[in-house]
Amino acid sequence: MSVVVVGSIALDSVETPWGKRENALGGSATYFSLACSRFSKTRIVGIAGTDFPEKGLDLFRRHNIDTEGLKIVEGKTFRWGGRYKSNLNKRDTIYTELNVFEKFQPQLPRSYRQQPMLFLGNIHPELQLDVLSQMERKPLVGLDTMNLWIDISREKVIEALQKVDIVIMNEDEIRQLTVTSNVYEAARRLIKLGPSTLVVKRGEYGAFLCHHNEMFSVPAFPVSRVIDPTGAGDAFAGGFFGFLGKFSNPRAADYRRAMVYGTILASFLVESFSTDTIDSIIDEEIENRAKELIKIITL
Amino acid sequence: MSVVVVGSIALDSVETPWGKRENALGGSATYFSLACSRFSKTRIVGIAGTDFPEKGLDLFRRHNIDTEGLKIVEGKTFRWGGRYKSNLNKRDTIYTELNVFEKFQPQLPRSYRQQPMLFLGNIHPELQLDVLSQMERKPLVGLDTMNLWIDISREKVIEALQKVDIVIMNEDEIRQLTVTSNVYEAARRLIKLGPSTLVVKRGEYGAFLCHHNEMFSVPAFPVSRVIDPTGAGDAFAGGFFGFLGKFSNPRAADYRRAMVYGTILASFLVESFSTDTIDSIIDEEIENRAKELIKIITL
Numbered sequence: 001m002s003v004v005v006v007g008s009i010a011l012d013s014v015e016t017p018w019g020k021r022e023n024a025l026g027g028s029a030t031y032f033s034l035a036c037s038r039f040s041k042t043r044i045v046g047i048a049g050t051d052f053p054e055k056g057l058d059l060f061r062r063h064n065i066d067t068e069g070l071k072i073v074e075g076k077t078f079r080w081g082g083r084y085k086s087n088l089n090k091r092d093t094i095y096t097e098l099n100v101f102e103k104f105q106p107q108l109p110r111s112y113r114q115q116p117m118l119f120l121g122n123i124h125p126e127l128q129l130d131v132l133s134q135m136e137r138k139p140l141v142g143l144d145t146m147n148l149w150i151d152i153s154r155e156k157v158i159e160a161l162q163k164v165d166i167v168i169m170n171e172d173e174i175r176q177l178t179v180t181s182n183v184y185e186a187a188r189r190l191i192k193l194g195p196s197t198l199v200v201k202r203g204e205y206g207a208f209l210c211h212h213n214e215m216f217s218v219p220a221f222p223v224s225r226v227i228d229p230t231g232a233g234d235a236f237a238g239g240f241f242g243f244l245g246k247f248s249n250p251r252a253a254d255y256r257r258a259m260v261y262g263t264i265l266a267s268f269l270v271e272s273f274s275t276d277t278i279d280s281i282i283d284e285e286i287e288n289r290a291k292e293l294i295k296i297i298t299l
Numbered sequence: 300m301s302v303v304v305v306g307s308i309a310l311d312s313v314e315t316p317w318g319k320r321e322n323a324l325g326g327s328a329t330y331f332s333l334a335c336s337r338f339s340k341t342r343i344v345g346i347a348g349t350d351f352p353e354k355g356l357d358l359f360r361r362h363n364i365d366t367e368g369l370k371i372v373e374g375k376t377f378r379w380g381g382r383y384k385s386n387l388n389k390r391d392t393i394y395t396e397l398n399v400f401e402k403f404q405p406q407l408p409r410s411y412r413q414q415p416m417l418f419l420g421n422i423h424p425e426l427q428l429d430v431l432s433q434m435e436r437k438p439l440v441g442l443d444t445m446n447l448w449i450d451i452s453r454e455k456v457i458e459a460l461q462k463v464d465i466v467i468m469n470e471d472e473i474r475q476l477t478v479t480s481n482v483y484e485a486a487r488r489l490i491k492l493g494p495s496t497l498v499v500k501r502g503e504y505g506a507f508l509c510h511h512n513e514m515f516s517v518p519a520f521p522v523s524r525v526i527d528p529t530g531a532g533d534a535f536a537g538g539f540f541g542f543l544g545k546f547s548n549p550r551a552a553d554y555r556r557a558m559v560y561g562t563i564l565a566s567f568l569v570e571s572f573s574t575d576t577i578d579s580i581i582d583e584e585i586e587n588r589a590k591e592l593i594k595i596i597t598l
Binding site: 086087088181182183184185188202204205206208214215216217219222223224225226253256257260294295296297298299 | 385386387480481482483484487501503504505507513514515516518521522523524525552555556559593594595596597598
């Protein structure tokens with residue numbers, strides 16, 4: 001099934017203990033769509049400025065990502081600068097320039113509106129709800145969000161959650177949203193709000209899935225050097241959602257295998273700055289890591 | 300196979316968001332032996348003062364734990380007081396009174412010296428080495444340690460590591476010992492020091508095993524209320540090591556299943572103060588949770 005994704009397109013400047021990269025391609029929709037397109041036809045919805053580099057568009061084309069929904073408008077692309085601490089678990093934001101992203105009003109091209117899968121990346125929940133209303137038949141819908149929206153627009157986040165099938169969030173966010181410190185208790189409460197499926201991302205500790213009251217847990221793939229974790233959660237979500245798209249009616253076992261593939265895409269992503277690895281890996285490398293990860297969880 | 304364990308015996312006063320308990324039975328050897336005795340005959344080596352309550356000895360007897368190596372001497376038992384923060388991941392030590400534990404010079408009773416399995420709980424590495432030298436034939440040896448000994452006696456910790464088969468440590472300790480922030484890289488370096496098996500405990504995130512270059516990862520069992528995490532790592536180690544004792548020559552698959560049982564014993568332990576749950580659960584409850592956990596990691 002083909003996937004429509006809406007989210008941010010950014011130019012990031014990132015510094016980690018392993019080096020730095022200036023104005024490299026980033027943003028949630030970018031990472032998501034590159035991971036997703038490994039498994040399913042992907043259509044992107046986003047906004048960028050006239051400074052957006054041609055090589056960014058090339059990258060999307062190379063991965064057969066439909067960019068009809070990517071609007072280039074007068075002005076500068078969303079820019080973010082950050083610096084990671086030595087253990088790579090914490091980062092400081094140096095600057096955030098929303099630029100053209102500030103006025104982002106996503107409009108789905110006509111050709112996107114009947115697609116069977118929609119992923120609402122991390123944008124304001126009002127915009128997520130608006131995009132959802134543009135779809136002309138009910139797709140399988142996934143959603144991500146962030147602490148900022150929970151802080152300033154909690155009710156709208158909850159309204160959006162109630163209208164989707166799959167929620168993918170990190171553990172601190174579900175704790176914050178449900179005001180519950182125990183993560184499993186937080187997951188139970190979140191599921192009561194409506195979604196049939198919840199994926200809780202736990203960074204270097206992996207992720208767990210709650211799907212129709214069944215749990216599945218997967219560790220992170222053990223990479224020996226994390227170069228830049230920016231976008232790992234988006235690559236996970238893209239790998240997970242894209243893998244589900246391989247099935248016209250994904251079953252419980254497909255959801256579990258999707259957790260493995262999300263994990264593998266995230267593991268490649270963190271091994272380079274920006275999109276370098278995720279752009280260049282071949283399918284066989286993905287399959288080899290998936291096999292290795294499955295061995296790690298097999299009794 | 301029967302297991303000899305040496306470690307601390309304590310009376311702990313613990314406060315968590317769920318309440319407090321004064322002078323309750325604790326200490327690494329206590330938690331370890333209660334978990335271990337579920338699967339294998341267990342013999343304890345430790346020291347306590349004349350204030351040690353009769354119900355503590357009753358508890359060991361009820362679980363068929365051999366207390367010939369538990370010395371009661373004039374003075375007070377080791378006491379520790381601590382308070383956990385709201386998310387239960389951090390604690391403050393309120394007081395530490397070593398008392399009779401300060402002069403602990405473990406002596407193995409004659410009947411212990413030919414036993415096939417030995418666990419060197421968290422005591423000074425010099426004492427661990429001394430206990431090991433008292434064994435009259437080479438047992439399967441496990442070892443735990445802590446940040447304090449790595450700080451003040453790093454060379455001795457490494458010497459001890461090199462003489463054992465199984466090292467069980469938490470992730471911050473292996474990072475500290477190997478001076479490596481990436482936990483998988485730290486694990487690789489630790490294994491190069493000698494032990495064929497390493498278990499890395501990660502608290503609420505579970506644990507992973509490296510056994511002859513094969514990895515296995517297991518999540519924590521999802522309990523919805525952690526009452527008191529004190530001793531969870533010791534209960535894990537006891538469940539793990541005790542389960543191995545069921546086999547005269549444990550194989551790779553037994554090590555993996557031992558990870559599951561260590562996880563389950565730790566999950567029961569955290570659901571009450573002190574040893575309450577781990578004392579009272581029945582074998583069927585352990586088996587049921589083990590089955591549930593296996594479902595959580597089965598594709």
